[in-house]
Amino acid sequence: MTAEEIYRHGLERIPAGTLGELAAEAVQPWVTVTPASLLDVLTVFRDDPALAFECLDCLTVTDIMDEGQMEVVYHLYSYKHQHLFVVKSRTGRDEPQVPSVTGLWPAADWYEREQYDMFGVRFTGHPNLTRLFLPDEWVGHPMRLDWKEGETALGIPTSRPDPLVKKDAEAGGGADA
Amino acid sequence: MGYTPLNLPSNVITTRVDAVLNWGRANSIWYMLFGLACCGIELMQTGGPRADLDRFGSVFRSTPRQSDLMIVAGTVTYKMAERVRRLYEQMAEPRYVIAMGSCANCGGWLQKSYAVVKGVDLIVPVDLYLPGCPPRPESLTEGILELQKKIRRENFITK
Amino acid sequence: MPEELTINGPDNMLLNMGPQHPSTHGVIRFVLETDGEVVAKATPVVGYLHRGVEKIATELTYSQFMPISDRLDYVASMCGNLAWCEAVERMAGIEVPRRAQFLRVIAAELNRISSHLVAVGSFCNDVGGVTPLVVALREREAINDILELLSGARLTYNYMRLGGVSRDMSDKCRQDTAAFLDHFPPALDEFNRLITYNKIFIKRLADIAVVTQEEAKAYGLNGPNLRGSGIRFDLRRNDPYSVYPELDFEIPVGEGFAGQVGDCYDRYMVRINEMYESVKIVRQCLEMMPDGELTSKVARVLKIKAGERYTRTESARGEMGIYIVSKGDKTPYRVRVRTSSYSALSIFEKLSPGLMIADLVAVIGSFDIVAPEIDR
Numbered sequence: 001m002t003a004e005e006i007y008r009h010g011l012e013r014i015p016a017g018t019l020g021e022l023a024a025e026a027v028q029p030w031v032t033v034t035p036a037s038l039l040d041v042l043t044v045f046r047d048d049p050a051l052a053f054e055c056l057d058c059l060t061v062t063d064i065m066d067e068g069q070m071e072v073v074y075h076l077y078s079y080k081h082q083h084l085f086v087v088k089s090r091t092g093r094d095e096p097q098v099p100s101v102t103g104l105w106p107a108a109d110w111y112e113r114e115q116y117d118m119f120g121v122r123f124t125g126h127p128n129l130t131r132l133f134l135p136d137e138w139v140g141h142p143m144r145l146d147w148k149e150g151e152t153a154l155g156i157p158t159s160r161p162d163p164l165v166k167k168d169a170e171a172g173g174g175a176d177a
Numbered sequence: 178m179g180y181t182p183l184n185l186p187s188n189v190i191t192t193r194v195d196a197v198l199n200w201g202r203a204n205s206i207w208y209m210l211f212g213l214a215c216c217g218i219e220l221m222q223t224g225g226p227r228a229d230l231d232r233f234g235s236v237f238r239s240t241p242r243q244s245d246l247m248i249v250a251g252t253v254t255y256k257m258a259e260r261v262r263r264l265y266e267q268m269a270e271p272r273y274v275i276a277m278g279s280c281a282n283c284g285g286w287l288q289k290s291y292a293v294v295k296g297v298d299l300i301v302p303v304d305l306y307l308p309g310c311p312p313r314p315e316s317l318t319e320g321i322l323e324l325q326k327k328i329r330r331e332n333f334i335t336k
Numbered sequence: 337m338p339e340e341l342t343i344n345g346p347d348n349m350l351l352n353m354g355p356q357h358p359s360t361h362g363v364i365r366f367v368l369e370t371d372g373e374v375v376a377k378a379t380p381v382v383g384y385l386h387r388g389v390e391k392i393a394t395e396l397t398y399s400q401f402m403p404i405s406d407r408l409d410y411v412a413s414m415c416g417n418l419a420w421c422e423a424v425e426r427m428a429g430i431e432v433p434r435r436a437q438f439l440r441v442i443a444a445e446l447n448r449i450s451s452h453l454v455a456v457g458s459f460c461n462d463v464g465g466v467t468p469l470v471v472a473l474r475e476r477e478a479i480n481d482i483l484e485l486l487s488g489a490r491l492t493y494n495y496m497r498l499g500g501v502s503r504d505m506s507d508k509c510r511q512d513t514a515a516f517l518d519h520f521p522p523a524l525d526e527f528n529r530l531i532t533y534n535k536i537f538i539k540r541l542a543d544i545a546v547v548t549q550e551e552a553k554a555y556g557l558n559g560p561n562l563r564g565s566g567i568r569f570d571l572r573r574n575d576p577y578s579v580y581p582e583l584d585f586e587i588p589v590g591e592g593f594a595g596q597v598g599d600c601y602d603r604y605m606v607r608i609n610e611m612y613e614s615v616k617i618v619r620q621c622l623e624m625m626p627d628g629e630l631t632s633k634v635a636r637v638l639k640i641k642a643g644e645r646y647t648r649t650e651s652a653r654g655e656m657g658i659y660i661v662s663k664g665d666k667t668p669y670r671v672r673v674r675t676s677s678y679s680a681l682s683i684f685e686k687l688s689p690g691l692m693i694a695d696l697v698a699v700i701g702s703f704d705i706v707a708p709e710i711d712r
Contacts, residue, residue: 027643028644054554056556057556057648058674062661079567107554134386142388
């Protein structure tokens with residue numbers, strides 16, 4: 001099915017008003033859903049035999065700092081019908097929260113942990129929402145656009161003296177270190 | 178080493194203890210199998226049939242306690258840094274470290290990354306830096322030969 | 337055994353495997369809870385090679401990211417190159433000359449063979465046979481030589497460019513490739529005689545860690561791991577890109593060669609059979625490749641109009657999906673790389689209860705996990 005067909009099929013099965021407009025002009029059209037109705041919508045997408053999205057292909061969070069929002073993007077794929085569909089959900093940037101979809105697709109377990117690690121988005125209902133990649137002692141969420149790197153990380157300096165700069169300073173009498 | 182000027186049987190040679198020790202150590206550098214990233218594959222290939230590091234008496238060991246040389250082959254992240262240091266401390270002295278590849282030397286193409294240690298010499302002392310991304314097996318072989326030279330120059334008994 | 341298995345039992349032992357462990361294929365750590373020799377639970381701990389590629393990508397232009405796409409999966413760099421090229425070119429609407437397309441496919445498929453050689457070789461090494469690894473590395477060196485003639489590098493090729501490839505195939509390279517194609521299938525037969533049909537090897541792998549079709553889909557397994565469970569799905573065929581639609585090749589799937597469908601042996605056999613198919617593909621490409629341009633005209637600093645696209649290609653380990661969000665600048669706004677080893681490792685916690693510790697090593701090998709593909 002094409003994205004329009006999937007959208008129209010979804011509209012018939014999902015209570016009116018929950019499914020946003022389809023961004024049809026995009027190459028891969030997407031539909032925006034509020035976090036509150038996300039689980040219901042995705043459950044329909046997974047279980048409806050004509051849609052049958054049995055695979056969560058990718059879960060991405062994008063930091064949209066200009067608008068103060070975090071965008072969670074779900075790429076769904078159906079092996080049965082071989083079609084792809086994109087669902088997006090937006091949440092506030094200060095305390096981002098969306099429901100976890102681990103109950104629908106177990107693949108979401110690691111995706112959500114990773115995105116929590118990188119962006120600090122809380123996936124409510126996740127069984128074990130801990131950092132996936134970075135060490136537990138890490139402070140902050142580095143993929144957020146306003147994240148700043150410190151002088152040291154876990155006791156190790158984050159930069160390295162530039163050998164060329166040092167030589168110049170010595171040649172010039174080491175004016176200021 | 179040389180033949181003795183004294184009147185001894187002809188199968189006796191005299192030498193310095195250091196020379197014998199170094200001769201033995203330089204020709205049996207056992208390295209720890211420690212492939213971290215891309216360079217690990219080249220490390221594997223260096224031990225493989227073509228480059229054949231065994232020729233120089235270097236064989237890989239899987240545990241730090243049996244190895245003399247740690248080849249840090251690849252990117253060291255902050256999460257891994259503590260483990261690298263611990264593995265280094267588990268090795269018996271005398272021990273050597275080769276920083277293999279740009280990432281281990283200085284961070285390389287990951288200079289701007291938030292998760293990568295900018296050079297393994299910030300964590301453990303390094304004896305030899307191998308440039309390249311990744312260095313070729315020939316380069317690693319030459320590195321081992323250079324390390325052998327360094328070992329031969331060392332003194333343990335006669336300080 | 338699994339019936340009596342207790343999780344969190346008072347007599348269970350916690351065992352740490354990795355991150356420096358020869359059979360974890362890079363720096364991955366497993367926290368094992370074992371009940372005697374039986375694993376009650378294995379929890380993978382990843383991130384020891386997390387390099388923040390996705391963040392770096394947003395600071396580089398589209399063409400500057402090309403050498404980094406090599407290092408996303410260093411065992412199959414060409415496939416990473418191809419994934420990035422496809423993602424950007426489809427988004428920007430760049431046409432690629434036909435000769436370049438064939439060169440890309442040749443490079444990617446040769447790299448697929450060399451990647452699978454590492455996979456099966458180190459797999460055999462993990463379960464106790466050292467000789468197959470050396471045999472596999474010997475064949476891999478031949479491919480490395482060809483790719484070195486083609487691109488100038490042994491491991492991280494940086495061969496492709498947006499809109500084409502960086503250099504042409506020399507006559508010597510062409511002859512070497514043709515000679516390799518004649519040499520390789522018999523060499524692979526020899527490899528099969530050496531280890532694949534070995535009774536001990538089969539006993540060691542058959543019926544271990546069976547992944548059903550439903551599990552495979554739900555956990556998002558891809559590529560050979562998915563096909564090992566008997567699902568005939570390959571992006572080269574099902575969502576074709578480049579010149580793959582014109583080529584004739586089979587998609588091997590797990591058929592329960594020695595036990596149930598979806599066990600370790602099936603995943604292993606899928607890789608062996610895929611190598612034969614890749615040889616077929618390269619052979620066709622060499623015949624069909626026309627003369628012509630190597631690159632089309634692409635702006636040095638490419639700007640892509642605002643939009644987003646999720647492009648999937650079949651890397652050696654399975655799907656490599658690249659999601660690019662552009663705001664019209666010369667650098668992408670957000671890049672997300674979805675890789676196959678990541679999903680393969682996430683199924684581990686589910687699969688592990690009831691395995692022996694020695695089997696665990698075999699299972700890691702059968703999934704062909706490469707650390708930077710997980711951590712990026």
